[in-house]
Amino acid sequence: xxxxxxxxxxxxxxxxxxxxxxxxxxxxxxxxxxxxxxxxxxxxxxxxxxxxxxxxxxxxxxxxxxxxxxxxxxxxxxxxxxxxxxxxxxxxxxxxxxxxxxxxxxxxxxxx
Amino acid sequence: xxxxxxxxxxxxxxxxxxxxxxxxxxxxxxxxxxxxxxxxxxxxxxxxxxxxxxxxxxxxxxxxxxxxxxxxxxxxxxxxxxxxxxxxxxxxxxxxxxxxxxxxxxxxxx
Numbered sequence: 247x248x249x250x251x252x253x254x255x256x257x258x259x260x261x262x263x264x265x266x267x268x269x270x271x272x273x274x275x276x277x278x279x280x281x282x283x284x285x286x287x288x289x290x291x292x293x294x295x296x297x298x299x300x301x302x303x304x305x306x307x308x309x310x311x312x313x314x315x316x317x318x319x320x321x322x323x324x325x326x327x328x329x330x331x332x333x334x335x336x337x338x339x340x341x342x343x344x345x346x347x348x349x350x351x352x353x354x355x356x357x358x
Numbered sequence: 359x360x361x362x363x364x365x366x367x368x369x370x371x372x373x374x375x376x377x378x379x380x381x382x383x384x385x386x387x388x389x390x391x392x393x394x395x396x397x398x399x400x401x402x403x404x405x406x407x408x409x410x411x412x413x414x415x416x417x418x419x420x421x422x423x424x425x426x427x428x429x430x431x432x433x434x435x436x437x438x439x440x441x442x443x444x445x446x447x448x449x450x451x452x453x454x455x456x457x458x459x460x461x462x463x464x465x466x467x468x
Contacts, residue, residue, distance in 0.1 A: 277454055288360065288458035334399055342454050346391045349401040
């Protein structure tokens, strides 16, 4: 079955370290998105990509970086410049048009 | 102020009750998305609406574009319906980006 796989499910990071979250989809979707979820807040867009080798900053891109070298993969790196990285991170994909999102199961990142 | 407001924030119901969750938005939209988030964090899509009403099983979603309002109804609620329900709107000319409400946490008690 097609879907989106995020790994790992839980991730612990020491302050000052970069960490990369994986997002892979086999839905043949062109568009992929990274969202951050914090308690009491709606999902906020970090980065999105509508085609391979192209991506755009979302509302809260500072301290994050992405790449889109393959259609199936959209990894997110949380850099040491991100001041408050502890959060739940969700990856989504869409085939665009009138279609909604398909979400991954999320990665919970904790900075220790 | 968030562009998408949901009410109530928290809702507790007895099994079998009819449930309504509301979503109001303040911007022009091209579509509205209702999503369900389970305690483990995974999110599934329930409905995409641009007008009228949609039904799937015990779930019904309606939207009134003029009033900038949508409702999600659950008939004959069951404990397995306990989850966070999230409303998201897509604004025109934003590359299929959605803007999310903060969610309504529903608990259905047996």
